[in-house]
Amino acid sequence: MLLLGAGLGGGFGGVFLAACGGTGGVPAGDGDGWIVPRTPEGHPDLQGDWTNGTMTPLERPEGEALVLTAEEVAIREGRRQEHIDERNAPSDPDREAPPVGGDGSTGAAGGVGGYNYFWIDAGDRVAVFDGEPRSSLLTYPEDGRIPELTPEGQRRRLRAYGRLAGEYDNPENRPIGERCILSFGSNAGPPMLPNYFYNNNYTIVQTLDHVMILTEMVHDVRIIRLGEPKPAADGVHPWFGDSWGRWAGDTLVVRTTNLNPDQMAAYVYLFGPGSGNMTVTERFTRADAHTIHYEFTVEDPDTFTDRWGGEVPFTRLDGALYEYACHEGNYALSNVLSGARAQERQTGGG
Numbered sequence: 108m109l110l111l112g113a114g115l116g117g118g119f120g121g122v123f124l125a126a127c128g129g130t131g132g133v134p135a136g137d138g139d140g141w142i143v144p145r146t147p148e149g150h151p152d153l154q155g156d157w158t159n160g161t162m163t164p165l166e167r168p169e170g171e172a173l174v175l176t177a178e179e180v181a182i183r184e185g186r187r188q189e190h191i192d193e194r195n196a197p198s199d200p201d202r203e204a205p206p207v208g209g210d211g212s213t214g215a216a217g218g219v220g221g222y223n224y225f226w227i228d229a230g231d232r233v234a235v236f237d238g239e240p241r242s243s244l245l246t247y248p249e250d251g252r253i254p255e256l257t258p259e260g261q262r263r264r265l266r267a268y269g270r271l272a273g274e275y276d277n278p279e280n281r282p283i284g285e286r287c288i289l290s291f292g293s294n295a296g297p298p299m300l301p302n303y304f305y306n307n308n309y310t311i312v313q314t315l316d317h318v319m320i321l322t323e324m325v326h327d328v329r330i331i332r333l334g335e336p337k338p339a340a341d342g343v344h345p346w347f348g349d350s351w352g353r354w355a356g357d358t359l360v361v362r363t364t365n366l367n368p369d370q371m372a373a374y375v376y377l378f379g380p381g382s383g384n385m386t387v388t389e390r391f392t393r394a395d396a397h398t399i400h401y402e403f404t405v406e407d408p409d410t411f412t413d414r415w416g417g418e419v420p421f422t423r424l425d426g427a428l429y430e431y432a433c434h435e436g437n438y439a440l441s442n443v444l445s446g447a448r449a450q451e452r453q454t455g456g457g
Contacts, residue, residue, distance in 0.1 A: 167251025
């Protein structure tokens with residue numbers, strides 16, 4: 108299982124020390140006498156506020172080993188800190204306005220200025236597991252890369268990208284993250300992955316028969332039912348899928364099926380357009396006072412030529428989650444569509 112460094116303010120130092128002394132298995136406690144906290148039912152207590160922010164990418168850069176050297180870690184984290192310091196430097200109040208239409212750059216700033224870096228929490232530490240700095244979150248396949256798409260997966264990807272030809276035609280053609288329906292990326296999952304931008308934070312609450320995971324990004328709420336699975340009715344495709352959990356010793360094992368087709372189509376930007384037969388298996392294990400080890404496996408033979416998965420520890424959040432007011436009072440979506448109509452009238456296309 109992989110232990111990640113926390114994002115900004117995520118308490119990486121303490122986590123790194125815990126990783127170096129960890130057992131790599133299901134511990135009863137650590138060298139400092141830590142004992143796994145338990146609920147009244149006797150299960151490990153996963154509750155609290157957590158973050159999975161890290162600078163380690165999902166996929167491994169080609170040609171790299173899974174484990175980085177101390178020198179490689181220092182170089183990468185040093186460059187990230189230089190980037191953070193540069194972006195956090197005071198702005199020149201006498202700077203010129205950006206050119207009309209932007210400067211050609213992409214991203215959240217839109218080429219004309221947007222998010223000040225004060226608001227960004229993309230992760231500033233390399234992922235670490237058992238004292239081993241990692242180059243990717245993916246641990247299977249062995250190259251740390253998402254497997255190739257099957258012929259059907261390739262056709263589904265082309266259909267998903269085909270919608271982009273009319274991406275400004277109607278609200279449904281805009282990404283579900285932009286429409287504030289789901290988290291950007293795959294924060295809420297499954298699988299639950301960092302978005303490398305901000306708000307990679309979660310609150311977990313347990314009851315006797317449910318586990319609730321509140322995702323700060325777009326305030327998604329994921330409900331995992333515990334017990335014998337009862338399949339959803341045909342045609343019912345909830346956001347985040349149909350998740351059922353069980354305890355295997357001190358590990359919470361969650362199996363999710365029946366994911367929403369629109370959510371699967373959105374994943375084309377991340378790792379490919381999953382099918383309705385995608386199954387995601389997740390494992391949550393308390394590793395120490397600061398860490399939950401999160402493991403996931405994606406199986407979708409209709410889309411990928413092999414299964415794939417990885418390990419992402421959630422570290423204790425030194426802070427609080429805040430309401431993510433995404434589109435409340437935000438007119439961006441209607442402005443995007445009305446701007447496209449105005450452009451069509453100017454060019455004679457509308």
